[in-house]
Amino acid sequence: MNNSDVCVLVTGVGGGSLGREIIKAFKIAPHNYKIVxxxxxxxxxxxxxxxxxxxVPEANSEKYLTSIQNICSKEKVQVIVPGSEPExxxxxxxxxxxxxKNITVLTNPWETIQTCKDKLNLTNFLTSKGIPCPKSILFENDSTIKQIEQYPVVIxxxxxxxxxxxxLAHDExxxxxxxxxxxxxxxxAIIQEYVGDYEAEYTIGxxxxxxxxxxxSIAMKRLLEGGLSTRQITKGQNNDKKYVISSGISQGEFNEFTEVRKAGESIAKVLATDGPINIQCRKTKDGILPFEINPRFSGTTGSRSLVGCNEPDILCRYRLFGEIPQQLNYEVGFVLRDLQEKFITQDDIEKIPKI
Known part of the structure; x- marks a missing residue:
């Protein structure tokens, strides 16, 4: 197989999406890619x-797989990278x-994805393997609230x-x-213990x-006080402590963060990942506690690529050609994000083929 101009299909590429981040990574990769x-x-x-x-049809449509196969055939796709959860x-x-059909799919095994899909079962599984996690319980009805030991909690x-x-819930x-x-x-719904401080939150790839x-293995310390990265920010009812939940749009500091990365590596190994995994966690007095784990590329994929850790490119080259990257010496510093606009005409939209 010619290792230049690899044809990659990236799905789910809406604004702010994972798919968009994957496209960014392939565009700045040191290799040539034809992006579909x-x-x-x-x-x-x-x-x-x-x-x-x-x-293409929605992922839950019976026509979805046929559509993707037809595109792969037409464009001679070599690699598929799904950019949404359902896909x-x-x-x-x-x-x-x-x-x-000699098409490589850059995802984890189906079994790993299913293990991570149920957040409550995932927490119980990791705890059974000796990995500390925030306490989590299933919300069944109002009486479940009696089990909450301390507020606030995450629902x-x-x-x-x-x-x-x-x-974020501060009371019953x-x-x-x-x-x-x-x-x-x-x-x-699950009720999850709110742990640590928002100034010690990390995302690990x-x-x-x-x-x-x-x-x-890479970690970013998240900046959560900016409006773009904050979904909810409140103060405690009996103190001035700030409690923050991320919007999911990550920005922050890239550095060595060895302890955090090693914790992420241990979690990924326990989950038997064979592909990318993203772990959100907080560094607390009780250790590094993961509160969200997704076995896929991350909304931070583009940012990681900017500092020299291009996960889609690395995995693609390894799967196709057996290339193993040299030890990565990625840049230390901050990646900040904003919103960008793009003008598109109705004619542009109408010209997009439906398959």
Missing amino acids: ATDASAKSVGLFETSHRYI TEIISKNKKLFSE KPRSGAGSRNVF NEAKFFGNYLLKHGSE ILYADNGKLMT
Whole structure:
């Protein structure tokens, strides 16, 4: 196989999405890539990052896989990198369908994804392996609130990823309200202990391949007081301490952070990852506590690439050509983010093929 101009298909490329971050990484990689982008919406800004773009059905459509296969055939795709949660699941589950056509899928094994999908079971699993985690319980009804030992707490969906429908509750009434809100809208909810301080929050990227070969390990200390990165910020009812939940748009400081990275490597190894994993955690007096784990590339993928840790490029080169990166000496410093606008005409939108 020619190792130049590798054709990669990146799915789920809407604004601010993981898919968009993956495109950024491939664009600044030290190798040549032909990037094909797909999304279910014609008004997804990531589609306009490349001239090879398609509108596809939603991931839960019975037509989805056929659409992706047709695009792969037309564009001679060599690698698929899913950029949304639903697409990661279905593409990982059907890896064999693509491997039979010599198409490489850059995801973790289906089993690892399922282990991480249920946040409550994941916490229990990690705890059983000796990895400390925030205390978490299932919200079943109002009586569950009696089990809360200390406020505030985080109320979040039992499955899913990102900061969507994640709430901070400071008392019984708020905990009941948010728990019942999630139940009403079809999501099982968990109550998670709020741990540590927002000024000691990190996001860790670990890339393992072939049952334990460590490819990359990188950590960023998050900046959470800016409006772009903050979903919810409140003060304690009996003190002036600030309690913060991230919006999911990460920015911050890249440095060695050895203790944090090593903790992330241990978690990834316990989960038997064979691909990228992103771990959000806080460094506390009780150790480094992970509160969100997603077995995929991260919303910080583009930022990591800017400092010299280009995970999509590294994994792609390894899977296709067996290339193992030299020890990474990535830049130390801050990556800050903002919002950018892009003008698109109606004619641009109407010209995007639907497959």
